[in-house]
Amino acid sequence: MKYSKKWYWLFVSPVLLAFAITVIIPLISGICYSFTEWNGRMDIIPDFSGLKNYMLAIKDPGFRNAFWFTTTYTVASIILVNAIGFSLALLVTRKLKFSNAMRTIFFMPNLIGGLILGFIWQFIFIGVFEAIGDNYNLPFFQGWLSNESTGFWGLVIILIWQMAGYMMIIYIAALQNIPKELIEAAQIDGASAWRRTLHITIPMVMPAVTISVFLTLANSFKLFDQNLALTNGGPGNSTEMLALNIYKTAFTFSKFGEAQAKAVIFFIIVAIITLVQVFFAKRREVEM
């Protein structure tokens, strides 16, 4: 089909303009600013400072701590969110009477924004857990969010509550695509329910696993709202994740150059993880 250039740009330019101003220009200028003594504004051209901001970022113990915390958090979240999401999918595809109601319930937390969700759980961990601990004399429920490990698991729990239902939806779609004949044939051959799950269901849903692992990875590595609302990085900065560390470097400590260098490092890590993941997903698709 042939349209004149005028029509082409009339249709494409609004998106292109918004995209350039919100993504492309900030990305390029951000990379430039990360090599300067930037003050966070655009009125003057800041002095060039070479790799100084990157050295500061790498040497910052808070940033290093945030990196390890975020990495461990991401690994724990990927395993638990997907294991629970998959179990929920198995549960609601059993043709029970309340399957639809259960789907609705499990997915509902996903619609609540991370900030509000974090505040709700702050009360649960501090107010409700403490009350349970006091009433029934259970030390397990006492002192939540007051140290690094309960802060860590608190953040894992809220991500499970929020995202497992989302993963469930993806796994349900995959489970329903398994041909019925395959399961029936296995049943006739005398395979137990456990063996059917292990040898038919799990291999058949592997593409969905790839998608879900990637989504959980992206969400937990870039987590910000929940981190800010639930622990605000505390106590101290022991539960501070990368996104929150960058935010605080800029807006609490006004070190814009260093914050931008951290943001560029963050961007490179996210980009590498995503590309590696896409590469493996594509290769597996070819094999299948």
Add this chain to the structure above:
Amino acid sequence: MKKKNLTKIIFYIVGALVSLIYLSPFYILFVNSFKTKREILENTLGLPTIWTFDNFKIASEKLSFFCDDQTLSIIGAFGSSLFNSLVVTIASVIIIIIFTSMAAWMLVRIKSKISTFIFFMLIAAMLIPFQAVMLPLVAIAGKLDLQNRGGLVFMYLGFSSSLSVFLYHGFIKGLPISIEEAAIVDGCSPWQVFWKIVFPTLKPIHITVAALNVIAIWNDFLLPQLMINEKGLQTIPLKMFFFFGGYSKQWHLAMAGLLLAIIPVIIFYFFAQKHIVEGITQGSNK
């Protein structure tokens, strides 16, 4: 046969238990938002002995939920955080649907190096985390006077363009071109072809794009936090942030405020559940 019934019963029990655990945060939020400040501390888990609505009255005032701080008349509703959230979300989603479908259509139908380049750039941008562009964007928005509702809508178009164009692009590729060509032969301009023929056939993807963007924009906190300085323009998550910071030791008010904040989402969910679920299934398969 007996064994089958037993497994079924076990699944019912497990299902009921997991559902209860999933619902418990909602229960806690609900019962505690009707308690007095004192009762929350003494009786955190049970139902309130006296149900009080005062918490909602105070919380909605502090959040400017239905009405802004100064004007307590119907005009004040236009400065409320509920109104700000609704306006920003609805306007953004309409703008996103119109402009990203237009762009995606041209990118599919005009096969050129420029189209390939633009599409590739949009897809590659999915790799960019918000933090990487956040600081310069604040500086740019200050210069271009984008620190207002209109600016927010414009930026949501920019941030949503990758995923939305991608979804439309995938769908339009599968549409037959012959109808559009026939319309051109009959003398329709590209503008008419798009609005009369293409746009209506995109309905399934409009719904997907709308559902995904409504949730993302309604819940977004960081972008409004960085861009909106004026109190009268604050959205619900933004008001919630300052409110919770100021009242975190007054759990009864915080609970009522949080409950108010999630009610619109729950209502939206019950009306649009089918579309949201379809949207996720489609979006994830791409």
